[in-house]
Amino acid sequence: MSHPITQIFFWVSAGIIVYTYLIYPVLLLFLRLFVHHPIRKEPIEPMVSILVPAYNEADVIEAKIKNLRSLDYPKSRLDVVIASDGSTDATAEIAQHHSDGTRFRTLDYKENLGKIGVLNASVPELAGEIVVFSDASAMLEEKAIRQLVANFADPEVGAVSGIYRVVKASEAHLGRAEDFYWKYETFLKTQESELGCVVGGHGQILAIRKALYPFPDPGIINDDYVIPLRILKMGHRVVYEPKAIAREVAEEMTGFNRRIRVMAGNIQQLREIRELLWPPRLFPLFVFISHKVLRLVVPFAMATLVICNLLLLRQPIYARLGLLQLCFYLLAVAGGWRNLHPKILQVPHYFCMINAAGFVAMYKFLLGYRKVAWK
Numbered sequence: 001m002s003h004p005i006t007q008i009f010f011w012v013s014a015g016i017i018v019y020t021y022l023i024y025p026v027l028l029l030f031l032r033l034f035v036h037h038p039i040r041k042e043p044i045e046p047m048v049s050i051l052v053p054a055y056n057e058a059d060v061i062e063a064k065i066k067n068l069r070s071l072d073y074p075k076s077r078l079d080v081v082i083a084s085d086g087s088t089d090a091t092a093e094i095a096q097h098h099s100d101g102t103r104f105r106t107l108d109y110k111e112n113l114g115k116i117g118v119l120n121a122s123v124p125e126l127a128g129e130i131v132v133f134s135d136a137s138a139m140l141e142e143k144a145i146r147q148l149v150a151n152f153a154d155p156e157v158g159a160v161s162g163i164y165r166v167v168k169a170s171e172a173h174l175g176r177a178e179d180f181y182w183k184y185e186t187f188l189k190t191q192e193s194e195l196g197c198v199v200g201g202h203g204q205i206l207a208i209r210k211a212l213y214p215f216p217d218p219g220i221i222n223d224d225y226v227i228p229l230r231i232l233k234m235g236h237r238v239v240y241e242p243k244a245i246a247r248e249v250a251e252e253m254t255g256f257n258r259r260i261r262v263m264a265g266n267i268q269q270l271r272e273i274r275e276l277l278w279p280p281r282l283f284p285l286f287v288f289i290s291h292k293v294l295r296l297v298v299p300f301a302m303a304t305l306v307i308c309n310l311l312l313l314r315q316p317i318y319a320r321l322g323l324l325q326l327c328f329y330l331l332a333v334a335g336g337w338r339n340l341h342p343k344i345l346q347v348p349h350y351f352c353m354i355n356a357a358g359f360v361a362m363y364k365f366l367l368g369y370r371k372v373a374w375k
Helices: 003-031 061-069 091-098 115-125 144-153 175-194 223-233 256-277 282-311 316-337 343-366
Strands: 048-054 078-085 104-109 130-133 157-167 206-209 237-249
Touching: 003 175, 003 282, 048 061, 048 115, 048 144, 061 078, 061 091, 078 091, 078 115, 091 104, 104 115, 115 223, 130 144, 144 157, 144 206, 144 237, 157 175, 157 223, 175 237, 175 282, 175 343, 206 223, 223 237, 223 256, 223 282, 256 282, 256 343, 282 316, 282 343, 316 343
Parallel strands: 048 078, 048 130, 078 104, 157 237
Antiparallel strands: 130 206, 157 206
16 A cells, blocks of 8 residues: 555544544534524423333342432322333332332333333333333432423424433443543533434433334334434424433443444444435434444544554654554553553543444444344
């Protein structure tokens, strides 16, 4: 490969990485100077169903039930359903013990349907005008439901995502890095929402109008992205509500296998781009490509950057850039072996981990493994 072509590949790869994680957030801030799409919020109290899909969650389900009972929302306007997805532990039994058959119910599916299968089967059973999806391990703040539903006073709003925060980040090996990552994600989604375009949400705390539930294919992995995107396609707004908070213990959120599942879902959801192509939705398409599609390209851009840098080492500027890359990857390796201080030094390891998960997810996808188990 000639040096000019190698240099082109080097700078294009570097540009993809820098744009995806640095330039795109700055661009969102710039656009906010000119674009404003406020939401009409009111303190309304519609009938709300909270649906908690659960597979072998015996360790946390009782705490989740206690958490839901403590929410600041009229009990007569709340319909809570725990849907056990063929659990082989005591999840269903614990949930049944707390059920009253009316406002607090358990749906015990004997067969493992997968998360989307459980959602598709359970949504028609719900009594609420608004449905809030929430994972068993995510604890909602007291006023989270009120903060979510206030957005539905605007008839254009079809889905609202809250945010989730890491609890006990310092107690998990990569907890601080995970916390930093999700604060970064919260920033992006907040800016996108202010610009009138969020194309995904958080499964830990996601509310929709029941009538708009799109009944996705059971093989879908990232339900919290596909459901809001299809509601957006119907002509409704998807918004982000940073005052509606779900908290999750850091150890529940970290792990390489979890990242593989997320990345596999990101690959799978590329097909959803067709929902934005016709009729053309240019700004949502821009957000989809910048926030999701390019992140799938970054692992390959990182690999290309290393290879091209090695081929260009004889030139002083590339020798210096190669040294910077070497320092970054040595720090990433060190972060995997021990707890570095300050904790921000673990970010290179976390960044490399999530992009390595992208390689594994792509490998499995190309081999035909379209399903990744939900646990």
